[in-house]
Amino acid sequence: MAQVKLHGFWYSPFTLRVVLTLKLKGIPYENIEEDRFNKSPQLLEYNPVHKKTPVLVHDGKPLCESMIIVEYIDEKWPQYPLLPVDPYERAQARFWVKYADEMIPAVGALFSSSGVEERENSINKIWEHLKVVEQHCFGYEKNIFGGNTINIVDIAFGSAIKFLITIEDIIEVKILDAEKFPHLHSWFNNFKDAPVINENLPDHQKVVAFIKSLLQKSLQSS
Amino acid sequence: MADQVILLDFWPSPFGMRLRIALAEKGIEFEYREEDLRNKSPLLLQMNPIHKKIPVLVHNGKPICESLIAVQYIDEVWNHKSPLLPSDPYQRSQARFWADYVDKKIYDAGRNIWTKKGEEQEAAKKEFIDALKLLEQELGDKTYFGGDKLGFVDVALIPFYTWFKGYETFGNFIVEKECPKFIAWAKRCMQIESVSKSLPDQEKVYEFIVDIRKKIGIE
Numbered sequence: 001m002a003q004v005k006l007h008g009f010w011y012s013p014f015t016l017r018v019v020l021t022l023k024l025k026g027i028p029y030e031n032i033e034e035d036r037f038n039k040s041p042q043l044l045e046y047n048p049v050h051k052k053t054p055v056l057v058h059d060g061k062p063l064c065e066s067m068i069i070v071e072y073i074d075e076k077w078p079q080y081p082l083l084p085v086d087p088y089e090r091a092q093a094r095f096w097v098k099y100a101d102e103m104i105p106a107v108g109a110l111f112s113s114s115g116v117e118e119r120e121n122s123i124n125k126i127w128e129h130l131k132v133v134e135q136h137c138f139g140y141e142k143n144i145f146g147g148n149t150i151n152i153v154d155i156a157f158g159s160a161i162k163f164l165i166t167i168e169d170i171i172e173v174k175i176l177d178a179e180k181f182p183h184l185h186s187w188f189n190n191f192k193d194a195p196v197i198n199e200n201l202p203d204h205q206k207v208v209a210f211i212k213s214l215l216q217k218s219l220q221s222s
Numbered sequence: 223m224a225d226q227v228i229l230l231d232f233w234p235s236p237f238g239m240r241l242r243i244a245l246a247e248k249g250i251e252f253e254y255r256e257e258d259l260r261n262k263s264p265l266l267l268q269m270n271p272i273h274k275k276i277p278v279l280v281h282n283g284k285p286i287c288e289s290l291i292a293v294q295y296i297d298e299v300w301n302h303k304s305p306l307l308p309s310d311p312y313q314r315s316q317a318r319f320w321a322d323y324v325d326k327k328i329y330d331a332g333r334n335i336w337t338k339k340g341e342e343q344e345a346a347k348k349e350f351i352d353a354l355k356l357l358e359q360e361l362g363d364k365t366y367f368g369g370d371k372l373g374f375v376d377v378a379l380i381p382f383y384t385w386f387k388g389y390e391t392f393g394n395f396i397v398e399k400e401c402p403k404f405i406a407w408a409k410r411c412m413q414i415e416s417v418s419k420s421l422p423d424q425e426k427v428y429e430f431i432v433d434i435r436k437k438i439g440i441e
């Protein structure tokens with residue numbers, strides 16, 4: 001039987017993408033929780049270039065970078081396909097995945113920004129991103145990017161937005177405003193309540209508390 | 223019905239060069255349109271409203287943006303010859319990983335070499351050389367990153383070779399001294415027709431860099 005292991009952080013939006021993909025496809029795997037302050041020798045061996053999570057290990061072979069892992073899983077396990085078949089649709093999906101990828105560091109920057117100006121700049125950057133998605137990604141009938149089923153773009157944005165709402169709670173600023181971003185807002189509500197997704201998103205209160213503690217830790221050490 | 227393929231590009235762009243090589247490898251006829259980045263065409267703004275950047279591949283009126291995404295698209299649509307990505311999913315993931323690595327490291331470090339001075343420049347040089355050394359390791363004994371023929375990572379990386387005279391002159395170093403295997407690989411790539419006919423001369427790119435440095439006031 002094929003052996004699948006996932007090295008990750010339960011609170012990370014990047015790890016979440018891989019978790020959701022494995023769960024949607026019903027792929028059994030062993031979860032290995034890494035400690036960011038004490039990464040395992042295996043992790044460092046599997047990802048010597050970036051030394052980051054998530055790392056998927058399939059039959060002893062390591063894969064790194066969350067969306068590259070997601071595409072690999074989609075190619076190896078065809079059930080519940082996450083990418084469209086048509087090359088043009090695939091290119092569009094990959095474009096939006098890259099866009100979602102660019103959003104996560106923007107949210108991270110907000111989290112670590114100090115001072116009013118830096119914070120304002122971070123928020124504006126995120127707003128710009130959200131505006132683009134709001135404008136360009138939703139047809140009139142679609143609830144989620146993939147139409148009726150969750151696809152790779154939903155997973156990419158879902159993990160980014162999950163991270164955003166966590167940070168919103170910590171800094172006590174509402175960014176994904178329902179009035180400003182009606183499509184995105186309603187899409188995310190659908191996404192987080194969808195079967196499989198719902199059971200596998202990290203608990204909101206838990207992740208808020210944990211990320212808060214990480215921030216405090218980093219402030220103490222600086 | 224014949225395919226209509228247009229490439230919106232800017233001649234010194236390494237990202238645009240990736241598409242030129244991919245299209246040439248596949249033997250696709252296309253219309254090359256040079257963009258003036260200070261005066262972008264209405265077509266460019268319409269086809270890439272979000273980033274407003276080149277390159278943009280326009281295939282039968284539909285735009286594909288982001289160079290690595292467009293190269294994959296070209297590989298998938300024109301799959302009759304010269305496959306750029308391996309057929310095995312694991313090998314594919316490795317090719318994507320290294321192309322992503324090139325994107326993350328080479329452009330920014332290279333740019334800092336010709337735009338910065340002093341400590342910042344030294345740091346950029348180190349980052350650049352370290353990245354090339356890692357890529358040399360990944361290449362190993364293979365002729366190309368794609369094995370015995372040009373692959374996705376080769377296409378992603380070789381365009382930056384055209385900027386080497388610029389990096390070396392302004393950074394005051396010689397890549398071949400630090401990374402001889404890398405230069406050997408680059409020269410092998412340049413022997414391939416689809417590569418050599420798609421890339422500008424290092425000399426031309428160097429003059430372009432001299433020009434922008436003047437324009438942005440670096441001396």
